[in-house]
Amino acid sequence: MQLSVKLFRLLVSVMVMVSIVFSSQTIQPAALANSPTLISNAVELELIRSNPSGNYRLMEDIELTTPFTPIPSFSGTLDGNGHTITGLTITASASQPKAAFIVQNSGVISQVGFKNVNITGLSTNSTYRAGGIVESNYGTIEESYVTGSIVGGYRSAGVVVTNYGQVHDVYADVVVEAAYESGAIAAVSESGSILERVYAVPDVYSINNNTGGLSAYAYTGAVIRDSALLSGTIDNGGGNRIARIVGRLNGTPTMQNNIASVNALVQGMQVSGGTANNNQGLTVAEAVLSQQNTYEDLGWDFQNVWKMSAVLKRPVLRDVAEVQPTSIATAADLELIRSNPAGDYRLVDDIELTQTFTPISAFSGTLDGDGHVIRGLTIIASASQPKAAFMIENRGIISRLGFEEVVIVGSNGGASYWASGIAASNYGLINGTYVTGVVTGAHRSAGIAAHNYGVVRNSFTKIKARARAESGGIVAVSEPGSVLEYSFAVPEVYSTDNNTGGISAYAYSGAIIRNNVLLEGTIDNDGGSRIGRIVGRLNGSPTLQNNIASADALVQGAAVSGGTLNNYQGLTVTNASLSLQATYEGKGWNFDTVWEMRAASNWPIQQYFADVNEAPAHPIIHKVLRDENQVLSTGVSHRQMDFIDSAGYIQKANIIDVDISLPQNSIIVGTLNNQTVPTDASGNYIRTVDSAGHDIFKATVAVQAATTHIAGKQVIAGVNGEFYTVNGPEGYMIKDGSSIINGVRVPGADAKNYPFHGFFGIKSDGTAMIGNYGADWEAVKNDLYQASGGQYWMVKDGIVQDFNGQVISDANDLNYDHETYYRHKDRHPRTAVGIKSDGNVFFVVIDGRKANDSSGFYIEELGLYMKELGAYQALNMDGGGSSTAVTWNEQASAYQIKNTPINGGVPGSARDVFSSLLILAEETL
Numbered sequence: 001m002q003l004s005v006k007l008f009r010l011l012v013s014v015m016v017m018v019s020i021v022f023s024s025q026t027i028q029p030a031a032l033a034n035s036p037t038l039i040s041n042a043v044e045l046e047l048i049r050s051n052p053s054g055n056y057r058l059m060e061d062i063e064l065t066t067p068f069t070p071i072p073s074f075s076g077t078l079d080g081n082g083h084t085i086t087g088l089t090i091t092a093s094a095s096q097p098k099a100a101f102i103v104q105n106s107g108v109i110s111q112v113g114f115k116n117v118n119i120t121g122l123s124t125n126s127t128y129r130a131g132g133i134v135e136s137n138y139g140t141i142e143e144s145y146v147t148g149s150i151v152g153g154y155r156s157a158g159v160v161v162t163n164y165g166q167v168h169d170v171y172a173d174v175v176v177e178a179a180y181e182s183g184a185i186a187a188v189s190e191s192g193s194i195l196e197r198v199y200a201v202p203d204v205y206s207i208n209n210n211t212g213g214l215s216a217y218a219y220t221g222a223v224i225r226d227s228a229l230l231s232g233t234i235d236n237g238g239g240n241r242i243a244r245i246v247g248r249l250n251g252t253p254t255m256q257n258n259i260a261s262v263n264a265l266v267q268g269m270q271v272s273g274g275t276a277n278n279n280q281g282l283t284v285a286e287a288v289l290s291q292q293n294t295y296e297d298l299g300w301d302f303q304n305v306w307k308m309s310a311v312l313k314r315p316v317l318r319d320v321a322e323v324q325p326t327s328i329a330t331a332a333d334l335e336l337i338r339s340n341p342a343g344d345y346r347l348v349d350d351i352e353l354t355q356t357f358t359p360i361s362a363f364s365g366t367l368d369g370d371g372h373v374i375r376g377l378t379i380i381a382s383a384s385q386p387k388a389a390f391m392i393e394n395r396g397i398i399s400r401l402g403f404e405e406v407v408i409v410g411s412n413g414g415a416s417y418w419a420s421g422i423a424a425s426n427y428g429l430i431n432g433t434y435v436t437g438v439v440t441g442a443h444r445s446a447g448i449a450a451h452n453y454g455v456v457r458n459s460f461t462k463i464k465a466r467a468r469a470e471s472g473g474i475v476a477v478s479e480p481g482s483v484l485e486y487s488f489a490v491p492e493v494y495s496t497d498n499n500t501g502g503i504s505a506y507a508y509s510g511a512i513i514r515n516n517v518l519l520e521g522t523i524d525n526d527g528g529s530r531i532g533r534i535v536g537r538l539n540g541s542p543t544l545q546n547n548i549a550s551a552d553a554l555v556q557g558a559a560v561s562g563g564t565l566n567n568y569q570g571l572t573v574t575n576a577s578l579s580l581q582a583t584y585e586g587k588g589w590n591f592d593t594v595w596e597m598r599a600a601s602n603w604p605i606q607q608y609f610a611d612v613n614e615a616p617a618h619p620i621i622h623k624v625l626r627d628e629n630q631v632l633s634t635g636v637s638h639r640q641m642d643f644i645d646s647a648g649y650i651q652k653a654n655i656i657d658v659d660i661s662l663p664q665n666s667i668i669v670g671t672l673n674n675q676t677v678p679t680d681a682s683g684n685y686i687r688t689v690d691s692a693g694h695d696i697f698k699a700t701v702a703v704q705a706a707t708t709h710i711a712g713k714q715v716i717a718g719v720n721g722e723f724y725t726v727n728g729p730e731g732y733m734i735k736d737g738s739s740i741i742n743g744v745r746v747p748g749a750d751a752k753n754y755p756f757h758g759f760f761g762i763k764s765d766g767t768a769m770i771g772n773y774g775a776d777w778e779a780v781k782n783d784l785y786q787a788s789g790g791q792y793w794m795v796k797d798g799i800v801q802d803f804n805g806q807v808i809s810d811a812n813d814l815n816y817d818h819e820t821y822y823r824h825k826d827r828h829p830r831t832a833v834g835i836k837s838d839g840n841v842f843f844v845v846i847d848g849r850k851a852n853d854s855s856g857f858y859i860e861e862l863g864l865y866m867k868e869l870g871a872y873q874a875l876n877m878d879g880g881g882s883s884t885a886v887t888w889n890e891q892a893s894a895y896q897i898k899n900t901p902i903n904g905g906v907p908g909s910a911r912d913v914f915s916s917l918l919i920l921a922e923e924t925l
Contacts, residue, residue: 058083073104080112082319088117100131106138113320114146121153123179131161151177155187163193173201181216182206191221202232209238212247220251226298231263246279310365347372362393369401371608381411387424394423403435405615407623410442413468417442418450425451433459438648440466446476455483462490464648471495472505480510491521498527501536509540515587518549532568620864633921635659649855652847654885669735670916672699674708683742685728698912701884702895714923717887719843721788723878724914731789762786770873794863795874827856829883834871845885851907852900
């Protein structure tokens with residue numbers, strides 16, 4: 001009999017304990033008495049005949065090349081172990097009128113396939129019977145199949161001629177012919193017998209009468225249920241006692257929940273009047289029988305017993321493959337799917353992806369993950385491939401497969417850019433899967449499917465999903481006719497505009513979203529509407545049934561009231577209840593063969609997976625997409641890094657490293673034409689404008705670099721420097737040992753304190769420092785050769801600073817400063833300077849405001865990044881539209897802007913700035 005997963009695990013635990021007890025003792029032969037006898041070839045099959053009450057296990061597929069003599073009786077166990085016996089050939093005789101592998105079975109036969117059988121009876125009288133596996137079954141036949149031909153008996157059947165016992169999770173694709181009772185699975189179902197979760201592809205014929213697609217004859221007390229008959233033929237010469245499920249009824253056998261293809265023809269004709277509980281079975285369309293959910297509705301276990309075959313377009317046994325799936329063990333093997341998208345595939349190992357992955361365009365086969373994981377899936381959309389997902393279009397079946405640490409990038413918010421973990425468009429079945437990681441940057445983003453037209457079931461996500469429009473924890477858009485059920489999300493979902501949902505962002509009339517759970521997390525958008533814990537936006541009246549959400553699943557940062565089982569918010573429940581198995585079982589979740597609770601996570605995980613492993617925690621860098629380094633000169637390098645940050649945003653960084661311990665390298669404050677800042681006698685900036693009102697002192701960083709000419713030196717690179725106003729630099733400035741140029745936003749300059757302002761300086765001895773405009777400035781100002789102001793000392797003595805709660809946000813407060821607040825409250829393009837513990841300096845420019853698809857940083861995030869790059873001290877410099885990184889291109893004999901400035905909201909437009917920080921090296925031209 002089939003053991004539940006829990007009972008199996010209990011037995012394994014007991015076995016382990018027993019092994020420990022006996023590990024220090026001599027094991028006696030009696031301890032091994034119940035070990036199965038291993039069978040690997042045709043000769044060893046004869047061991048069953050000599051000891052019919054023994055336990056046996058097949059270790060290899062067996063090819064029979066000579067006729068086989070039936071085994072008279074069997075009362076032991078035969079574990080096929082997923083193997084097949086091919087070419088079983090038996091011809092009945094007067095001395096052996098019953099032709100079957102085993103004549104009488106009172107034991108257990110499981111997980112064995114009988115391929116291409118050729119069983120022949122004689123049919124001269126009622127003693128001649130022919131069956132694919134057993135003639136008389138008093139025991140159990142389970143998880144097995146038969147293909148081939150069984151003809152010529154008085155009674156013939158694909159699996160068992162006379163069934164007194166149990167036959168379940170079995171199928172037959174056979175030609176069956178008899179004088180009288182002929183059935184694709186059984187000839188006669190006796191009282192007390194059970195035939196359940198079976199199907200047949202029938203080619204069944206009786207010379208006389210009593211002909212059935214599943215069973216030819218059934219008595220009162222026989223049970224035939226939850227089974228299916230596929231397309232084929234059922235015929236007899238007598239013209240009656242013939243039907244799709246059972247040909248002849250003797251009394252009132254129990255028939256429940258059986259279906260039959262409209263193309264299962266009886267006497268060459270389609271059948272009318274069939275119901276789920278009569279001998280014809282309920283008529284269903286042929287296409288319905290190629291869909292997994294059809295069989296799941298009959299109670300079939302597609303997690304552990306069955307799976308769909310894309311090649312055969314019908315179910316096959318998961319562990320006894322009729323058509324062997326192609327094994328996928330490596331990243332290179334995944335390309336086999338691309339070359340044959342209609343095939344059957346099974347993962348046999350976890351796969352680690354180290355390169356960017358190109359989406360598989362279309363898939364119509366089966367992909368059985370078998371409890372394995374694809375880790376590190378990274379996909380970047382492009383204009384030629386705007387949809388980013390493992391598969392662009394799925395019309396097949398994807399099951400039992402985990403995707404960990406995904407990074408799916410939609411590149412921009414254009415309507416054609418979709419991002420999702422598994423399928424951009426799902427028309428098939430995605431069942432028993434999970435996705436963790438980041439799905440970001442698209443018009444529509446979702447953990448599993450951007451558009452669901454098919455079925456998503458028994459799956460979960462723990463992702464950061466970010467989009468311009470529709471962003472959903474599992475699905476972005478649930479289309480009419482789609483089903484999303486028995487699934488959960490741990491949401492961190494955000495849309496720039498609207499349409500944001502913890503489970504699905506958008507749902508149309510005809511979509512079904514039911515029996516789902518939303519755990520603790522966040523659902524936010526900037527539009528302020530069309531947002532919900534289960535579904536963000538309803539178009540028409542999709543079916544929402546029996547969905548629940550954690551009280552701590554926050555929408556726009558607040559707990560939700562008014563949620564019900566059947567509305568877009570879901571019924572509010574406590575986190576404590578969401579850690580209980582009973583909560584999910586109350587939603588109809590299957591904890592026998594699919595789910596189990598794991599103490600480590602406090603939420604369910606599918607039984608066939610090991611514990612879910614998330615990416616190692618990084619302070620700010622979640623996944624590096626590009627990291628390229630170029631040496632500009634000795635001790636000076638330029639690095640470009642594209643990455644996904646820990647909040648799920650795309651970031652583009654330019655990093656310039658300077659080894660200032662080398663005497664040929666130096667850092668100066670740059671200006672247009674390398675001029676000294678014009679000041680009055682008090683050190684205040686004297687502003688001069690041209691006829692258009694433009695400050696003639698300012699210029700772009702590239703122009704400042706190009707117009708800086710110092711004998712024996714070459715400007716190698718530069719970034720924008722000081723914050724400034726129309727009245728001059730915000731902080732104190734010193735250029736090339738000049739007198740101090742007064743800052744206009746420093747303590748004491750007006751009535752405000754400016755507590756976060758500070759400076760970056762190069763002392764006369766060439767060493768670098770960062771300090772505040774207090775004790776630090778007073779201590780070193782007379783020893784500074786270069787000085788440029790900044791705001792927010794982000795890394796201080798190796799510790800990242802947190803300014804949250806310190807910046808005044810109340811405009812009515814006397815100490816409120818708009819610029820200070822503005823620079824802190826949002827993500828922006830940023831420029832920063834860092835000093836490493838060895839004293840060397842690096843500059844960072846982060847693009848933002850979606851220029852180059854980069855989001856920009858909060859101040860604290862920039863601090864984390866600077867720390868991760870090695871900063872012991874770090875200061876934020878001018879940012880926003882001023883952020884610019886420039887390097888010298890010797891081949892082009894020009895200074896090139898390496899980032900994407902966004903001056904005035906225009907990507908690629910460089911802003912004139914007051915000053916820069918330029919890196920000089922010994923001239924090499």
